[in-house]
Amino acid sequence: MSRDRGVDVLVVGAGPAGLAVAARLAGAGAGRVEVLERDQEPGGIPRRCRHGGFGDPVRPWLDGPAYVRQALRAATAAGATVRTGVSATGWAGPLTLETTSPAGLERITARAVVLATGARERPRSARLVPGTRPAGVLTTGELQQSVHLYGQDIGRRAVVVGAEPVARHAVHTLRRAGAQVVAMVTDRPRGAAVPGVPLLTATTLGELHGRGRLSGVTVRHADGRCGILTCDTVVFTGDWIPDHELARRGGVAVDPGTRGPSVDASFRTSAPGVFAVGNLLHGVERAATAAAEGHAAAVPVLARLSGEPWPEPGPVLTVRAPLLWVAPNRLTDPGRRPLLLRSGEPLTAPVLTAAQDGRLLWRRRFPVRMAPSRSLRLASAWTDRVDRSGGPVVLGIG
Amino acid sequence: MTVTGSGAVTARGAVTTGGALPAGEYDVTVVGAGVVGTAIARELARLPLRIALVDAADDVGEGTSKANTAILHTGFDAVPGSLESRLVRDGYRLLSAYAAETGIPVEPLGALLVAWDEEQLAALPGLAEKAVRNGYHAARIVPAAEVRAREPELGPGALGALDVPGESVVCSWTTPLAYATQAVRSGVHLHLNCRVRNVLSDQAHTLVTSRGPLRTRYLVNAAGLYADEIDRLLGHEDFAVTPRRGQLIVFDELARGLVRHILLPVPGALGKGVLVSPTVYGNVMLGPTAEDLDDKTDTGSTAGGLALLREKGRRILPALLEEEVTAVYAGLRAATGDDDYAIRSHPAQRYVTAGGIRSTGLTASMAIAAHVVELLAEAGLAVSGAREPVPVRMPNLGEAFLRPYRDAGLIARDPEYGRIVCHCERVTRGEIRDALASTVPPGSPDGLRRRTRARAGRCQGFHCGAAVRALFEEGRG
Numbered sequence: 123m124s125r126d127r128g129v130d131v132l133v134v135g136a137g138p139a140g141l142a143v144a145a146r147l148a149g150a151g152a153g154r155v156e157v158l159e160r161d162q163e164p165g166g167i168p169r170r171c172r173h174g175g176f177g178d179p180v181r182p183w184l185d186g187p188a189y190v191r192q193a194l195r196a197a198t199a200a201g202a203t204v205r206t207g208v209s210a211t212g213w214a215g216p217l218t219l220e221t222t223s224p225a226g227l228e229r230i231t232a233r234a235v236v237l238a239t240g241a242r243e244r245p246r247s248a249r250l251v252p253g254t255r256p257a258g259v260l261t262t263g264e265l266q267q268s269v270h271l272y273g274q275d276i277g278r279r280a281v282v283v284g285a286e287p288v289a290r291h292a293v294h295t296l297r298r299a300g301a302q303v304v305a306m307v308t309d310r311p312r313g314a315a316v317p318g319v320p321l322l323t324a325t326t327l328g329e330l331h332g333r334g335r336l337s338g339v340t341v342r343h344a345d346g347r348c349g350i351l352t353c354d355t356v357v358f359t360g361d362w363i364p365d366h367e368l369a370r371r372g373g374v375a376v377d378p379g380t381r382g383p384s385v386d387a388s389f390r391t392s393a394p395g396v397f398a399v400g401n402l403l404h405g406v407e408r409a410a411t412a413a414a415e416g417h418a419a420a421v422p423v424l425a426r427l428s429g430e431p432w433p434e435p436g437p438v439l440t441v442r443a444p445l446l447w448v449a450p451n452r453l454t455d456p457g458r459r460p461l462l463l464r465s466g467e468p469l470t471a472p473v474l475t476a477a478q479d480g481r482l483l484w485r486r487r488f489p490v491r492m493a494p495s496r497s498l499r500l501a502s503a504w505t506d507r508v509d510r511s512g513g514p515v516v517l518g519i520g
Numbered sequence: 521m522t523v524t525g526s527g528a529v530t531a532r533g534a535v536t537t538g539g540a541l542p543a544g545e546y547d548v549t550v551v552g553a554g555v556v557g558t559a560i561a562r563e564l565a566r567l568p569l570r571i572a573l574v575d576a577a578d579d580v581g582e583g584t585s586k587a588n589t590a591i592l593h594t595g596f597d598a599v600p601g602s603l604e605s606r607l608v609r610d611g612y613r614l615l616s617a618y619a620a621e622t623g624i625p626v627e628p629l630g631a632l633l634v635a636w637d638e639e640q641l642a643a644l645p646g647l648a649e650k651a652v653r654n655g656y657h658a659a660r661i662v663p664a665a666e667v668r669a670r671e672p673e674l675g676p677g678a679l680g681a682l683d684v685p686g687e688s689v690v691c692s693w694t695t696p697l698a699y700a701t702q703a704v705r706s707g708v709h710l711h712l713n714c715r716v717r718n719v720l721s722d723q724a725h726t727l728v729t730s731r732g733p734l735r736t737r738y739l740v741n742a743a744g745l746y747a748d749e750i751d752r753l754l755g756h757e758d759f760a761v762t763p764r765r766g767q768l769i770v771f772d773e774l775a776r777g778l779v780r781h782i783l784l785p786v787p788g789a790l791g792k793g794v795l796v797s798p799t800v801y802g803n804v805m806l807g808p809t810a811e812d813l814d815d816k817t818d819t820g821s822t823a824g825g826l827a828l829l830r831e832k833g834r835r836i837l838p839a840l841l842e843e844e845v846t847a848v849y850a851g852l853r854a855a856t857g858d859d860d861y862a863i864r865s866h867p868a869q870r871y872v873t874a875g876g877i878r879s880t881g882l883t884a885s886m887a888i889a890a891h892v893v894e895l896l897a898e899a900g901l902a903v904s905g906a907r908e909p910v911p912v913r914m915p916n917l918g919e920a921f922l923r924p925y926r927d928a929g930l931i932a933r934d935p936e937y938g939r940i941v942c943h944c945e946r947v948t949r950g951e952i953r954d955a956l957a958s959t960v961p962p963g964s965p966d967g968l969r970r971r972t973r974a975r976a977g978r979c980q981g982f983h984c985g986a987a988v989r990a991l992f993e994e995g996r997g
Contacts, residue, residue, distance in 0.1 A: 124928065160943050161983075209940045211925065222946075224935035227928045245980035248845045250769075252821040255849060257965070260981065267986035274986060333817065363844065367944075367978075370774055 124220065124227040131423060132219060132232035133157040133202075134210045134368060137166020138409040139400025140238030141193040141204070142416025143423065149200035150424055156230070157202055158221060160209040165190030166240050167401075168409050170266035172298075173291055178410030189409060213372045217395045234395050234426050236419065237369050237383065240412075241401040243288075244361040246330070251358075253330030256337070258355045262292045265357050269299045277355035281339055282306045283327055284359035285313030286495035288406070292357045293319055304353050307341055310494065312468070330356065360495065362405030369398060379440065379447030380404045386436060386454035387502065388422035389415065394432035397423055404449040404462055407497060411462075418459060436510055437478065442518035444469070446494075453515060456505035462497040463517065476504060478515045483507045533565075533704035535960055537578065537712045540732045545724055546572040546709075548901065549736035551716050551750055553577075554585040555692070555885045556877050557742035558699035563889035564896075565706035566906040572734065573700070573708055574727070576715035578963030579970075581696035584744045585882070586970060587766070587819070587851020589808060590692040590799060591782060592616065592626060593883040596651035596659055596684050602860040604880060605654050607891060611884035615690070618886060621911070622702075624694045625800040625918025631687035631782040632667060634678050636835070640786040641679045647786070648682055659684045673778045675838050687782050691800045691917055692882055693970035698914045699885070701959045706909040712963060716743075719753040721869060738870045738901055740892060745816045745854050747862075747875035754871055759862045761875070763816045763852040766808025767825040769833070772978050773919075775804045775843035783836055794832040796840065801945070801973060802919030803846055806833040812855065821850045846978045853878045863891065867899035915951060917973055924948050941991065942984040944977025952988070956995030965992050 130153030171186030595608030785793030
């Protein structure tokens with residue numbers, strides 16, 4: 123008993139990327155552009171962030187909610203429809219989504235679908251941290267909502283797992299909620315400390331203790347030393363995974379490195395008419411990066427609407443350890459967009475190489491430090507040398 | 521019926537969570553509100569008697585029952601002739617019918633006991649024959665090629681399997697809840713947060729509990745891991761419960777397509793082994809380990825246990841290990857030295873113990889309940905005037921059945937069923953509201969999870985944790 127409807131473009135997710143692509147498309151006269159947001163409010167992760175530093179260029183005073191208001195205004199002013207409290211629950215056809223909302227069930231068919239479903243932090247269970255299952259175990263995402271959106275009580279003594287920027291935001295949120303941050307714990311040899319918080323490097327979380335409420339965590343240093351930190355709260359930060367459920371349920375091919383949809387430089391997935399943008403493609407990047415992808419995707423979406431055929435997927439772009447992933451990762455239309463590249467280990471002045479079928483395509487030294495928490499942005503002019511009918515292209519070090 | 525924190529009880533059933541217990545004498549009191557205790561309370565609720573069900577925890581099914589492997593067993597592999605064999609066989613039939621009637625999700629997937637080496641392959645005929653001796657005639661041996669065709673993602677090296685088409689997956693959360701709901705609606709008093717510290721017996725039993733004394737003529741011990749301790753309070757040393765820990769890993773719902781049957785190991789000298797099974801919630805479970813412990817509260821997972829499961833899982837279903845993990849948990853089975861249930865009647869004491877009930881207890885629960893009530897009757901309990909308990913219909917948690925978020929008619933009547941709060945598990949505000957207002961309401965967000973699936977999904981609260989907690993607090997206030 124679903125209602126059936128048609129739109130020109132259906133965007134799933136009203137975070138920075140989804141709102142950006144919708145604004146551009148509606149502004150360019152793409153027809154009916156509809157954005158579905160499953161939360162009651164649009165904005166995605168920035169809505170939970172009370173720290174400044176949003177915008178492009180970065181504006182220190184611009185916090186997440188203010189940034190969201192701007193993005194939402196831009197989308198609606200351009201003529202896009204943003205519907206909140208609407209969940210896309212599955213596919214009824216290649217370009218038809220099933221939705222649930224208080225208004226009932228719908229099947230919405232679009233001429234193009236843009237997936238912008240974002241990313242989430244892996245919770246404690248997915249990190250296989252053993253121990254009991256007490257209350258007081260959170261991700262940053264839950265912490266921020268609890269404190270900023272619901273004003274809930276957080277514990278008194280907290281341990282933060284991770285030392286990336288998101289971990290520092292977690293520390294600030296915890297302090298704002300009145301909790302003492304006992305330590306930040308990172309398995310990496312180095313990390314940027316927050317003043318007043320001990321940073322335990324080369325240290326992993328061994329086990330959680332406590333019944334009912336968390337009572338402490340075992341920490342284990344790389345040299346074998348162990349200890350228990352007494353705490354009633356632990357926040358697992360970072361370790362992002364794209365929210366790729368809808369993509370996978372639609373049969374969209376996923377890149378093994380990013381775990382997000384495999385896309386070319388025009389954000390085309392393996393499913394004709396289905397595009398993917400933002401943090402769904404690679405886990406968390408800054409809101410501005412996600413929005414830039416949304417903006418850039420409007421051009422190929424418009425081309426699709428005007429009848430441009432869906433190209434063959436082209437060779438896969440993959441990485442070799444210690445590199446973790448690269449996005450985009452299909453070489454259909456070389457040279458179009460910069461590539462984002464992530465390493466699992468810190469690298470100083472790495473020499474990057476690209477090879478296809480045993481042939482070296484490109485080699486370059488980058489006089490920078492690559493940190494595991496930040497992507498390196500690569501110009502992609504060299505991808506012109508890729509043989510479009512050749513085998514996988516592999517990025518490696520040295 | 522009332523729900524109260526103060527201990528006030530109406531003439532009908534009630535749930536109390538704090539304060540003094542009601543005065544007066546119960547005809548029968550069941551200690552332990554796990555799947556066995558709630559089933560017994562439900563069975564007793566047919567009778568025109570004053571019945572109490574007490575538990576130390578803040579919810580039903582909060583001990584061993586919540587961390588079960590959730591398989592509805594045919595009993596094909598029980599010890600032939602044992603009490604367990606009979607009660608599992610009867611319980612399978614009873615619970616299957618009850619599930620259909622009350623809406624407990626059951627999926628009849630069938631099981632394959634996969635043989636990975638010659639020794640295991642050689643054990644299959646014996647198992648098939650054992651199944652027949654247990655009254656189960658549908659098991660048959662299938663060759664490697666057929667195993668491969670039926671489970672294309674199976675790891676290399678499977679030599680054959682025993683096909684047990686009757687094995688099913690069931691919801692181990694809804695089952696004790698359905699029993700308890702029906703018991704309470706039929707007049708049983710459920711007292712939670714009520715730990716039994718001592719039992720003084722004369723003409724009747726006086727249970728000395730954390731909430732004060734409770735008088736009862738007949739006593740049933742269904743205390744699971746603590747059944748031996750309650751037994752000792754009554755002067756019996758029949759058996760000792762050794763907690764056997766089972767750690768489990770639950771994989772993402774996106775892994776569900778990788779497996780079609782319950783993949784059981786061929787039991788060997790080292791116990792039953794690790795299985796891979798779909799769950800009624802639409803994800804895939806890997807486990808359990810089997811570790812004998814001393815501590816009856818040690819439900820922690822361990823790095824070693826999880827590593828072992830991953831190693832075993834990789835052999836059975838390699839692609840599973842590539843999927844995201846949704847949850848890790850550990851449960852304790854109430855193992856005794858014996859191979860059979862320790863169900864004992866002490867008629868002179870008007871006391872029955874249902875001890876040593878291990879993972880088959882979920883399947884056998886209704887048959888155990890009927891058996892225990894027979895034993896009570898033999899011990900002198902008046903069992904005339906039985907009536908049918910008030911029918912119940914439980915909210916559906918099963919992914920294979922119509923869930924509220926997909927039910928257009930339901931949403932049209934009440935838009936709260938279209939308001940999804942927990943996105944991963946697609947739990948609506950209407951379901952959370954209903955659970956909080958239900959006959960046996962949750963005592964914690966974990967209890968709410970077992971009634972609705974809220975927060976049970978892949979994000980474990982990243983998206984919905986704060987919202988679900990807010991609804992829980994609001995609903996309780």
